[in-house]
Amino acid sequence: MDEPMLMQPEAEISATRVESAEPASGPVVSITGVGKIFGTGEKAVSALEDVSFDVQPGSFVALLGPSGCGKSTLMRLMAGLQPVTSGSIDFEGRSPEQMRKAREFGIVFQQPILFDWRTVQKNVELPLELIGVSKAEARARADEMLSLVGLQDFATKRPWQLSGGMQQRVAIARALAFRPRFLMMDEPFGALDMMTRERMQVELLRIWDSKPDITVTFITHSISEAVLLADRVVVMSARPGRVMKVIDVDLERPRFDDIRQSKEFVDIEGEIRELIYSQEN
Numbered sequence: 001m002d003e004p005m006l007m008q009p010e011a012e013i014s015a016t017r018v019e020s021a022e023p024a025s026g027p028v029v030s031i032t033g034v035g036k037i038f039g040t041g042e043k044a045v046s047a048l049e050d051v052s053f054d055v056q057p058g059s060f061v062a063l064l065g066p067s068g069c070g071k072s073t074l075m076r077l078m079a080g081l082q083p084v085t086s087g088s089i090d091f092e093g094r095s096p097e098q099m100r101k102a103r104e105f106g107i108v109f110q111q112p113i114l115f116d117w118r119t120v121q122k123n124v125e126l127p128l129e130l131i132g133v134s135k136a137e138a139r140a141r142a143d144e145m146l147s148l149v150g151l152q153d154f155a156t157k158r159p160w161q162l163s164g165g166m167q168q169r170v171a172i173a174r175a176l177a178f179r180p181r182f183l184m185m186d187e188p189f190g191a192l193d194m195m196t197r198e199r200m201q202v203e204l205l206r207i208w209d210s211k212p213d214i215t216v217t218f219i220t221h222s223i224s225e226a227v228l229l230a231d232r233v234v235v236m237s238a239r240p241g242r243v244m245k246v247i248d249v250d251l252e253r254p255r256f257d258d259i260r261q262s263k264e265f266v267d268i269e270g271e272i273r274e275l276i277y278s279q280e281n
């Protein structure tokens, strides 16, 4: 799903954090029996069937599955951009739409969608200004997030002067500048070459380690990307997407690039690969 980030301001412009009175104990998102059918009658397409899983607060969940299995659809349902056909998605008593309206979500798509006529810094500031954040506050948050993603020296450059990986880091900075409780990433590194992609994965681990309060949902086709990044991998079947298995990734954090060579990593990758291939045979 490649969508312009600023085309849906309510959805993309995220996050005045709503602090809860008590620390959360149970899951922060409960997805129960979710189904999604597009269209009606003979043209009806069943994209998701009976999808259920929980997301723990502050965890990193990867949605992994073949093309067309409904990963992006599931993320859109979670983000309150489309209604479910059946089942429910519950954010501690609030609906995805309520969460979206409260700007609890930051979203990063495969294409960063930056405005070339604005500087990097002003790209990060723009959506904040659109929701009424003062110029000074927007600048402070943009600078903080550009430092977090390692682009402080590129604030005054134009997006076209940056590499693909750097542009995607700007998109991540822009999403985080809203201080969202939930960061949803739809194949954010899918358009990058393999080496840049691997570097970005490590970069995301670093950013993630310094932002422990955020709960991340990350869509990917890549088994190794899912295992490297996630605490939990939701493995989905081909369309209509169902949950084949939820796999906990009990690898210690902080994680670095060399963890890919560890036996534990390779074992989890193998388990997921077997699961996916068993479905095809």
Ligand SMILES: Nc1ncnc2c1ncn2[C@@H]1O[C@H](COP(=O)(O)OP(=O)(O)OP(=O)(O)O)[C@@H](O)[C@H]1O
Pocket: 001, 038, 039, 045, 046, 047, 065, 066, 067, 068, 069, 070, 071, 072, 073, 074, 239
């Ligand atoms: N608005 C829509 N109307 C009709 N069908 C749709 C719509 N959106 C998605 N679909 C269908 O639902 C199915 C799931 O699509 P979705 O984009 O969620 O899959 P995906 O797993 O994210 O795929 P990819 O990995 O290729 O991005 C596909 O068959 C798609 O054609």
